[in-house]
Amino acid sequence: MPENDRKIMSGVNKSVLLETHLFKLLNQAQLQRVVDSTRPVHLCAGQMLFTKGQQANSFYLVVTGYIRLFRSSRDGNEKIIEIVRSGGIFAEAVMFMAQPHYPVNAAAVGDSLLYCFSNKVYLELLCQSQELCFALFGDLCIRLHQLLNEIDRLSLQNARYRVVQYLNDLRSGSDTKVINLDIGKKTIASRLSITPETLSRIFRELVDDGIISISGKRIDIYAPERLKL
Amino acid sequence: MPENDRKIMSGVNKSVLLETHLFKLLNQAQLQRVVDSTRPVHLCAGQMLFTKGQQANSFYLVVTGYIRLFRSSRDGNEKIIEIVRSGGIFAEAVMFMAQPHYPVNAAAVGDSLLYCFSNKVYLELLCQSQELCFALFGDLCIRLHQLLNEIDRLSLQNARYRVVQYLNDLRSGSDTKVINLDIGKKTIASRLSITPETLSRIFRELVDDGIISISGKRIDIYAPERLKL
DNA sequence: GGTTAAAATTGATATAGATCAAGGCATTAA
C-alpha cells in the first residue's frame, strides 16, 4: 500500500510528547517548533509505513497500536526485528546517515496512530542543546544493547528459551501471574525467529510441563520459578 | 587472565588518533587532553581485556592486532559479535549507560596493542563540541546498522551465504582475486555463528564448485560473479 | 629436525526446528 494512502488528521497532543524522553527536555519554544512540524499518521491494520531502502526524512512515535519493523529475505521469509508499542520511538537513528534510507520495513500490526517527526527540525534542536544530545546518546546506547541481546538470543539460545524470555519480558513490569498476549501468535513467532508451528509446540510443551496454561490470548503462569530454560 | 597482567608502555602516537574519525575533529588543546589521559595497552594472544558485566570506564582503539568481542552461553558456546581490526574503536557506546558495564567480553586474537581512552575525558569533550557529538552520532548509527545486518544474516540467511558474504566483505576495498585470511578459521566460524566443521565443509563446497581455491590462509577466487548465494 | 600441541579436515550420526499437509476452531458475513 502506498505511503500517501493514509488518513491524515491534524492535532498533535503535546502531553504525549512530554512523556517521551527525547522530547521532555525541550523548552516551550522548542516544543512548539516540534509540534508545528509533526503530523499524525493513521495506519490501518497491516498497512505499510515505509519500506527498506526508502529515503528517510522522518522518524516516528507510536501513539496507539503497534508497528512491526522487519526485514525480508529474497525467498519470502520475514524476520521481525522489533515490535514497537505505544510510547515507543523508531527510526530516530537513521537521521545521522549521510544518505538517510530506512534500514528496515515498517508496517502497522493493528490500526495504529503515529506521530511523524521531521529529522531536519530535530537535528536543529540537537545543535542547540547539549542536554538533548546526551538524551539521544542514551537512547542509542539502549538500542545498541537491545540489538546485541537479540544477536545473543539468535546465536546462543534455543527456541524454547527465547519463548520463555519473551513471556518473562511481557510479565516484567506487571509481575502478575496472568499474561495477555497483545499480538497474534504468528507475529510473535516471527519476532522470535521461529515458525508459528514451532511456537505452538513450545507453548504446548510448557503447558504439558505444568508451567503455564493457555486459553486463547490469555496465559496463566503456574510455576514462575520454572519459567526459565 | 587478570586485567592488571598487561604490559604497560608509555607513549601514545598522536597521528594514530588523528586518523580516527572520533578524534580528528579535536583542536590542539583537546587532543592533548586526550593524549594525556590515554594509555597504551599491550595484550598477548588470547588475553582477556574485559569481561561482560565488568564496570566500564574506558573505551578502546585497536592500534595493532585484533580484538574479538564475544558473548558466551552457559553451556560454553561462544559467539563472536565482532572482530575489531586495527583502526577500529570499540566500547565507545557504553559510556552513555547510567551504570556503565561492558555488554560483551573482549579478548586479543593475536598479540595486540590498544589505546585505552577515558570515558570521562571524552564526555567532557563532547560537552564542548557539537561537531564531535555529531561525529559520534554518525558512528553509533553505523554500529546500529551493522548489528541490524548481523541479525538479518543470522535469521534470514543460511551458513553458506554468510560465508560468501564474509569473503566478499574481505575482498571489498582491495578488489583483487586473492584473499588472505588474517585470522584462524575457528575464529571466523564463531564470527559467522557456525562450527569450524561446517565452515570447512562450506569452503570445500565452494572449491568443488570451482568458485575458489584454498591453500592455508590464502584463498584464490576463480569465479567472483558466482561468489553469491 | 623431531616432537608435541593445536588447527583443520573428513566421515558418520544426531537433532532442533522447518516444511508440508490436514484438521479444528474461531469470527465475520449472508
Added chain:
DNA sequence: TTAATGCCTTGATCTATATCAATTTTAACC
C-alpha cells in the same frame, strides 16, 4: 444456520547444521 476466511494446532517428514570421533595438516618449540 451455513458458508467463508484466517488463525491456530497437530502430526509426519525433511533438512541444515551440530555433534562426536578419527585423521591429517600445520604450526610451535626444545
